[in-house]
Amino acid sequence: MEIGNLSTVLVWAAASSYTIALVAFSIDLARLADDPTRARGRKAVGIAMSTTILGLLLHGAGIVLRGIAAGRAPWANMYEFTLVGSFVAVAVFLVTQVRREVRFLGAIITGLAVLALGIALSVFYIAADGVQPALQSYWLLIHVSVATIAAGILTVAFAASVLQLLKDSRESGSPAVQPRFFRFLDALPTPRELEALAFRLNAIGFVLWTFTLIAGAIWAEHAWGRYWGWDPKEVWTFVVWVVYASYLHARTTRGWTGRRAAYFVLVGYACVLFNFTGVNLLFAGKHAYSGRPS
Amino acid sequence: MSAVAGAVVAPRLGLRGWLRWIWRQLTSMRTALLLLMLLAVAAVPGSVLPQRAQSPERVAQYLRENPGTGRWLDRFSLFDVYAGPWFAAIYLLLFISLVGCIIPRIGVHARAVRAAPPRVPRQFERFPVHESLTVDASPEEVIDAAVRALRGPWRALPRFRVRAGEGPGETRTIAAERGYLRETGNLVFHVALVGLLIAVAAGQFFSYRGQAIVVEGHGFANAVVDYDTFQPGTGFQPTSLVPFSLTLEKFTARFTTTGQPRDFQADVRVREPGRAEAGGTIRVNEPLLVGGAKVYLQGNGYAPNIEVRDAAGKLAFAGPVPFLPQDTVYTSRGVIKVPDVSTGQQLGFVGFLLPTAVVDTSGARSVYPQPLSPLLVLSVFTGDLGLDSGVPQNVYQLDSSRMKRLVGADGKPVTLFIEPGQTVQLPDGRGSLTFTALPRYVALDLRRDPALPWILVFALAALAGVTVSLFTPRRRLWVRVHRVDGRTVVAAAALARGDDLGLSAEVERVLVAIRGTGSAESSADGPTATA
Numbered sequence: 001m002e003i004g005n006l007s008t009v010l011v012w013a014a015a016s017s018y019t020i021a022l023v024a025f026s027i028d029l030a031r032l033a034d035d036p037t038r039a040r041g042r043k044a045v046g047i048a049m050s051t052t053i054l055g056l057l058l059h060g061a062g063i064v065l066r067g068i069a070a071g072r073a074p075w076a077n078m079y080e081f082t083l084v085g086s087f088v089a090v091a092v093f094l095v096t097q098v099r100r101e102v103r104f105l106g107a108i109i110t111g112l113a114v115l116a117l118g119i120a121l122s123v124f125y126i127a128a129d130g131v132q133p134a135l136q137s138y139w140l141l142i143h144v145s146v147a148t149i150a151a152g153i154l155t156v157a158f159a160a161s162v163l164q165l166l167k168d169s170r171e172s173g174s175p176a177v178q179p180r181f182f183r184f185l186d187a188l189p190t191p192r193e194l195e196a197l198a199f200r201l202n203a204i205g206f207v208l209w210t211f212t213l214i215a216g217a218i219w220a221e222h223a224w225g226r227y228w229g230w231d232p233k234e235v236w237t238f239v240v241w242v243v244y245a246s247y248l249h250a251r252t253t254r255g256w257t258g259r260r261a262a263y264f265v266l267v268g269y270a271c272v273l274f275n276f277t278g279v280n281l282l283f284a285g286k287h288a289y290s291g292r293p294s
Numbered sequence: 295m296s297a298v299a300g301a302v303v304a305p306r307l308g309l310r311g312w313l314r315w316i317w318r319q320l321t322s323m324r325t326a327l328l329l330l331m332l333l334a335v336a337a338v339p340g341s342v343l344p345q346r347a348q349s350p351e352r353v354a355q356y357l358r359e360n361p362g363t364g365r366w367l368d369r370f371s372l373f374d375v376y377a378g379p380w381f382a383a384i385y386l387l388l389f390i391s392l393v394g395c396i397i398p399r400i401g402v403h404a405r406a407v408r409a410a411p412p413r414v415p416r417q418f419e420r421f422p423v424h425e426s427l428t429v430d431a432s433p434e435e436v437i438d439a440a441v442r443a444l445r446g447p448w449r450a451l452p453r454f455r456v457r458a459g460e461g462p463g464e465t466r467t468i469a470a471e472r473g474y475l476r477e478t479g480n481l482v483f484h485v486a487l488v489g490l491l492i493a494v495a496a497g498q499f500f501s502y503r504g505q506a507i508v509v510e511g512h513g514f515a516n517a518v519v520d521y522d523t524f525q526p527g528t529g530f531q532p533t534s535l536v537p538f539s540l541t542l543e544k545f546t547a548r549f550t551t552t553g554q555p556r557d558f559q560a561d562v563r564v565r566e567p568g569r570a571e572a573g574g575t576i577r578v579n580e581p582l583l584v585g586g587a588k589v590y591l592q593g594n595g596y597a598p599n600i601e602v603r604d605a606a607g608k609l610a611f612a613g614p615v616p617f618l619p620q621d622t623v624y625t626s627r628g629v630i631k632v633p634d635v636s637t638g639q640q641l642g643f644v645g646f647l648l649p650t651a652v653v654d655t656s657g658a659r660s661v662y663p664q665p666l667s668p669l670l671v672l673s674v675f676t677g678d679l680g681l682d683s684g685v686p687q688n689v690y691q692l693d694s695s696r697m698k699r700l701v702g703a704d705g706k707p708v709t710l711f712i713e714p715g716q717t718v719q720l721p722d723g724r725g726s727l728t729f730t731a732l733p734r735y736v737a738l739d740l741r742r743d744p745a746l747p748w749i750l751v752f753a754l755a756a757l758a759g760v761t762v763s764l765f766t767p768r769r770r771l772w773v774r775v776h777r778v779d780g781r782t783v784v785a786a787a788a789l790a791r792g793d794d795l796g797l798s799a800e801v802e803r804v805l806v807a808i809r810g811t812g813s814a815e816s817s818a819d820g821p822t823a824t825a
Contacts, residue, residue: 099795132555133578196793203764210760214753223579225503225590225739227749228494230348230376235341242334246327248764253323271334283341 004069004128008121010062011083015117017055018090018110024048025107032104033183045103052110056094059087059117069128075144076131078280082120084145085276086113088152092201096156100197104188108159139219143212150208154244154272157201161265164194168259195258198265199251206244213237232283236275243268320387321394329388336384340375343367347377389491396484403477410457411471414772418787423797426785431811433466433775433782440773443807444470454771461774468773473791479762486756493752497745499529504740509597509614510733513541516585516740536585538566543573545594545734549663553623560591560736576738586742593737595619595626596647598670598714601728604635610725616735617647618690624649624663629692630672633681638724640679642692645672645710647732658711668732670712674700674720700724767794771801784808 028044063083067074075084093109096102131140168191170177177185188194216237217227228234247264250256307315319325344352353373357364371378418424429436437458446453454470461467504521508514516538518524526532541563548557560576564584574582581588597614604610610632617628625646632641650662651669658671677697680687687693700708700721710718710727717728768791775784786805790797 129554130550130556133558136557137579139579193793199793207757207761207764210757214757217753218750219579221746222581225581225588225592225741227746230340230345232341235337239334239337242330242337246330246334249323249327249330253327255324256327279341 002069003065007062007065007069007128008125010058010065011117011121014055014059014062015114015121017051017058018113018117021048021051021055022107022110022114024051025103025110029104029107029184029187032187033180045106048106048110049097049103052090052106053094055110055113056087056090059083059090063087066128070130072131073141073145075148076135076140077124077126078277079120079124079126081144081148081276082116082124084148085151085155086116086120088149089113089116089155090152092153092156096197096201101189102160102197104163104184105156105159108162109156112155112159134223137219137223139215139222143215143219146208146215147212150205150212151272151276153201153208154205154269157198157205158265158269160194160198160201161262161269163188164191164198165259165262165266167191167194191258195262198262202244202247202265202268206241206248209237209241209244213241232279233275236271236279240268240271240275243271317394320391322391323395326388326391326395329384329391333384333388336375336381339372343372343375345376346374385491389488392484393488396481396488399477400481403474403481406477407474411455411469412770414459414461414467414469414774415787418772418774418785421787421789423789423801424785424787425801425805426783427805427809428778429782429784429808429811431782431808433464433777435811436775436782436784436808437466437468437773439807439811440468440804443804444468444771454769461776463776465774465776467775468771470771470773471769472771473766473768475762476766476768476791477763479759479764479766481759483756483759483763486752486759490749490752490756493745493748497527497743497749499527500745501741501743502526502530502535505592506738506740507597507616507735508540508542508738509616509735510542510545512614513539514738515539516587521740536566536587538564538585540564540584540589542736545736547594547664547734553663555622555663558591558594560594560738576736587740588742590739590741591736592739593619595624595735595737596649596665596668597733597735598628598647598668598729599731599733600630601730602630602632602641602725603728604632604641604725605638605723606636607725608636610635610641614733614735622663623660625660627690629690631679631681631689631692633679635725639676640697641720641724642675642677642679642694642697643672643710643727644675644692644694645670647671653711665732668714670710670729672710672712672727674708674710674724676700676724767796768792769794769797769800771804773804 024044025048028042028048031042031044063074063080066080066083070076074080089109090113093102093105163185166177166182167185167188170182170185171191189197216234220229220234221227243264247261247268250261250264344356346353356373357368367373371380375381415421418426431439441456441458444452444454444456454472455474456468456470459467459469502525504518504524506514506521514520516535518526518532518535542560543563544561546557546559546561547555549555558578562574562576562582563571564574564582565571566585574584576582576589576591578591581590583589595617596619597616599614600611601609602611611630611634615628615630617626619626625648627646628644630641630643632643635641646658648658648660648669648671649664650660650666651658651671652661653669658669675692675694675697677694680693680696702708702721708721712718712727712729714729714732717726719726769788770790771786771788773784773786775782777783784805786801788797788801
C-alpha cells in the first residue's frame, strides 16, 4: 500500500477511535447527571480516555506518514490543517488532564475532532503532493504549525467557555438549561473554575497567535515583498487577534468579567473557524491554499 | 401641584472640567475595550469588498456592476477601508487611549517596583492558602531559611522581594512579593505597540516600491524612469536610489506533469557602483538584496520576440513583447503595436500566446505551461493606434476605436497562427510578421523600507512583553514566627492575583526549607486551598 493511502487509513481509524471515545464520554456525563456525587468508579470514562489516547496515536501516525508521502511538512492545505489542528486540540486536552481534572471536556473535544476529521476526509481531501513555490520555505514549518497549534488550544478553551456559560445559566436558573439532559452540568467545576481554565488556555493561544501574526509578516516580507497587505487572511487573523485582545481586556474591566468575557471567546473562536474555512474558500486572496481547484 | 422650587441643578463643569471628563472617558478601560471591538468590526468589510490597494480592477468591476450602491460604498471609503478616515479614527483614538492609560501606569509601576512588599496582615486564616507548623530551630534560623528559599538562587534576579521585620513582642515576620515583571511586561507590550505604529508610519513615509518587467537577456537600471510602475512614499528622495543595474540571464521554471508550479528561479547579473559585477539568483521566497533594496520575483511569463516588416519591406518593429498569463497553463494575452510604418496605415496585433498549443475543431488552446509547442494566435488591426494623441495608453490593450480589423477574402476576420521561426505574410500586402524566438520574462518588485528592522524589534518586544505579562504569577507571601515553650511556631499565608494553581506549591516550597532546619511537625489545620 502506498504511504499516502496508509496515512488516510490511519486517519479513518483515528476518527473511529474518537467516535467510540465520544460515545463513552457522553455515557459518563449522563451517568454523572444521574448521580453527580458518585464516588463509584467511572468505567465509561476510562474507556473514553484510552480510546482517545489510541485515537491520538493513530492520528499522529497518520500525520507523520502524510508528511513522508508528500515529502514536506504535513500542513500545506486545508485537509492537512484540519488534520493537525484537531490533533493539537486532542493533545492539549490530554496534556491538560495530566495537571487538572478536565475529563468533562472530553465529549466536546472528541466530538469536534470527529467532526473535523469527517469534514477533512470527505470535503477537503486531496492526495499528498508537493507545494507551489510560494509555500517552499522554512516559514511553512514555523508559521503554519504555530497557527495550527494555536487553533487547537483555542478549541479546548472554547469548549471550557461553552460549559462555563451553560453551567452559569443553570445555576442562575435559566429555564433553557433546566431539562434533564443538562443535569451533567451539576457535576462540573464552578463557572469561575471553568473560566480560569479557559483563560489559561486562551492566554497561551493568544501568545501563539501573536507569534503567528509576526511570523506570517516576516514570511510575507520574504515571499510577497510586503509584511502586511490586508489580504483577507491577514484581515481575519488581525480580527481574531483583536477579539482575543478584547477578551483579555474585558477580564480586567469591571462589569465585563465572567459571562461577558466568555462571549468574547465564542466570538473569537467563531472568527478562528471562519478565518480557517470561510477565508480559504470564499475570498480571493493570496492565502488561497485550500489545495482544491477553484 | 405647586411649583418645585428646588429643582436639581447639575454642577457646572466648565471647559476644563469637560476636557478632563472627556480625557478620563477616553483613557478608561471601558472605552479602550469598545474601541478594540470597533476595530475588529471595522476591519471586516475590507475582506468582503474588493479593495483599491489590493485589486483596483475588481473595484472598478464592482462599481460597473453596482453603480448605485457602489457609489455610496465608495463615499464611505469602503473600497479603501484601511486607508479610510473612520478606520484611522478608530485606531488613532485607540492609541491615544492607550497612551493616556499607559503613561500614568508607568509612573505607578516605577514607584511600586521600588516600594517594599505590603505589611504582614494580622489574620492569616482569611487567606486562600495558609499553613502552620512547629520546629525546633531558632526563629533566626527559620527566618534565614525562609528568606533564602524566597529569594532563590539568583542574587541579581530574586524570585521574591523580601522584607524581614519584627512584630509585637518576640515575633519575627517576613513579607514577600513576586511578579513585578507582570506589569513590566504589560507596559512593554503596550509601549511596543505604539512604537510599532510609529515605525510602520515612518516606513510608509520613506519607502519606495516599484515594478519592472525584465526579459531574458535584457536589463534594468534602478532609476525612477526605468520602472513600469513606481510608488514612492511621501518622504522618498529620487536621489536615494542606488544606481545599480541588473540583467536577467536566464529564467527557469519547473512544473509537475499536471502543470502545478514547483520552482521558479531567475539568474541575474548585478552591477553596483564601486563593486565588481556579480551573479545572483532570485526565487519566490528568496529576494535578492541589492543597493539597500530587496528584489522580489513576483511573476513570470513569455515575451515572444517579434519582427514586423511594413508594406515596403522595411523593419518597422523588432523586439520582445511581454504577454500576460491568464491561467495556470500560461494562456497569455498580449498586444503588439507597430506605429512606425514607413508607408501605409499603422498596425496592431491582439491575441494569445499558447505555450503548449493544441488545435482542434473547437479552436486553439494551451494544455501545459512549458513551451513545448508554442503558438501565437493573432488578430490584425490597421488604422490609427492613437499613440500620438498624448493620452497615456495601456501597453497591454489596443485602442481599436480608430482601427479596422482585417478580413480575408472570405469575409471572415483574419487570424494568424505562427510558430517560432515562422514568418507570415499579412493580407493585402501590408507586410509580414516573424516570430523569431520565445524568451521568458520576470516581473520584479523592488522595494526598500528603512523601518523594517524597527518594525521587527517592536513586534518582538510586544510578543515578549505580552508573554511575560500573561505568564508571570503575582504572589504575596507572609511568614510569622514566634517562640512557644522553647519551640518555634511558624505560620505562613499567601495570596495571588487571579486564578493561580501554583500558590500552594509556592508556600509548600518555603515550608520545606523551614522544615529542613530541624525536626518539625505540621499543625492540625494542614495546608488549605480554597478557590
